[in-house]
Amino acid sequence: MSAYLPVQGPPRRLGPRGRVWFDRLLVLGLLAPVPFPVLAGDPVPAVLSVLAVLPLLWRRAHPVAVFWAVTAVHVLQVFVVDEPVLGQLAWPVAVYSVARYAPAAHGWAALAVSACAAVTAALDWGGTATTMQLETIVANTLFLGAVAATAWALGTLGRTRQAYVDAVVERSERVEREAAQQVALAAADERARIAREMHDVVAHGLSVIVVQADGARYAARTDPAVAARTLETVSATGREALTEMRRMLGLLRAEDGEGAPALRPQPGVGDLDALVAEARTAGARVDARLPGPGTAADVPDGVGLTAYRVVQEALSNVRKHAGPDAAVRVEVAVSGTASGGGRVVEVRVEDDGRGAAAEDDGRGLGLLGMRERVTAHGGTVEARPRPGGGFAVAARIPL
Known part of the structure; x- marks a missing residue:
């Protein structure tokens, strides 16, 4: 039993309007005590505080410029x-903004300036030389430096965390896109496989139907009984082809989410006897040497289907291109003569007909699909005219 962790999106953040209002409220909060020095009759600290705090409204978009503006004040x-004024509170905010929103080099520069500013402020606020106490200066320097260093550390932490989160989100989106692409490629491969299956089924069924229909047409004039049996074969072949087509189309509909069809096992090496018998019923003279039931059981389903389709396509091409009275020889064997000592299924179908005189009617697509099937299992296939006449198809499929 496997457990799945819930998918988590990026952390919550303020939107553009939320960030603007946050900065406005921050500035208003820092400026709230400013009227008190004015009421006390000392407007200079109030003016300095306003000049130091107002630039914080642009601290996200222009953090470096805002920091140097606050520094100038x-x-x-x-x-x-x-003496310190209320605008002093703008300093750690400006340092944080530089470390958070600007490149790291600007953050380090702000930290160095903060160290100098802490010493300068401690000396400026410590009083005259006669009353200046070393302990007070050191304490003020350490306190102000610690405040600035804390602001810088928080800003740097926020910047690195933001970069990490962005990288994780980007990587998850990339993985999701790649997974979607893999699914699409797998679906395309499966549709191509089903299309090859449909081509083999339709081409084989139609070739049998055409041959039988021609025979029934001629036999109807002389022997109606033979014509009736031939038409029964045509009907059975057509129904079988339609059943195969419906099954393949059902697979396509299942991929589109319309439910899975009832499946039956794909044909294999053990079904070659029925395929040869069907060819003989259609009038072909077929000499077949096929593996026994025990040998066929050792052939994997994928390899067995490929061997079956090679023989099926070859027999279909014989009916379409070899001409009348062509003799066919079908040999399928499982041997251990493959390169490297592995076992291999050898398929050979040859006829003594007209050979490759005709290249239409789907021969090109059939041979192309045959090569794709065999190559997918690491095998080889040859299809070419025979030197003495006719056509030969030879395939070697490793187990």
Whole structure:
């Protein structure tokens, strides 16, 4: 029993409007105490605070520019007042924004500037030289440096986490696309296989029907009983071909989600006897040497189906192209003479008819499908006219 983990999407984030309103509320919160120094009669700290905090509205889109704007205001503060103002709170926010939204080099530069600013601020706020205490300066420097370093660390962590999440999401989307492509390719391969099956079934059935119908037409004038038996063969062959077509079309509908058809086993080496008997019934003179039942049981289903289709296509081509009174020889054997010492199914079908005089009526598609089937199992197939007349098909399919 297997357990499946729920698929999780990317973490929740603020949308564009949410980020804008967050920054606005942040600026309003930092500027909320600004009116108090003005009411106390000292507007300079209030002006400096406003100048330091307002650039934070653009901290996401332009983090580097905002950081240097805040830095410039703090440099100006050193020359104007000797005490901290409310705008000092904008500094860690600006450092965080640089580390979070700008490349890493800008974040390191902001951290270095923060260290210098911490020392400068501690000296500026420590009082005159007579009252300056070394312990106070060191404590203020460490505190301000720790605040800036914490902001930088949080921003860097957020940036690296964001990069990791983006990489994971991109990889999952790529894997999903590749999986969809693999499914589409597998479906295309299966449809091509079914199309080959349908071609073999239809071509074989129609060739038998055409030959039998021609024979029935001539026999009807002289021997109605023979014509009746021939028409029975035509009817049975047509029904079998239609059944095979419906089964193949049912597979296609099942792939489209319309339900699976009732399947029956695919033909194999053990069904070659029936195929040869059908060819003989159609009037062909067939000399067949086929493997026994015990040997056929050792042939895998895929290889057996391929061997069956090769013989079926070859017999169909004999009926369509070899001409009247052509003799056919069918040999199918399982031997151990394949290269490398492995076992192999050898198929050979040859006739003494007209050979490759006609190249239409689907011979090209039939031979192409035959080669595709055999090649899929790592085998080889040869189909060419015989030197003494007729046509020969030879295939070797490894087990």
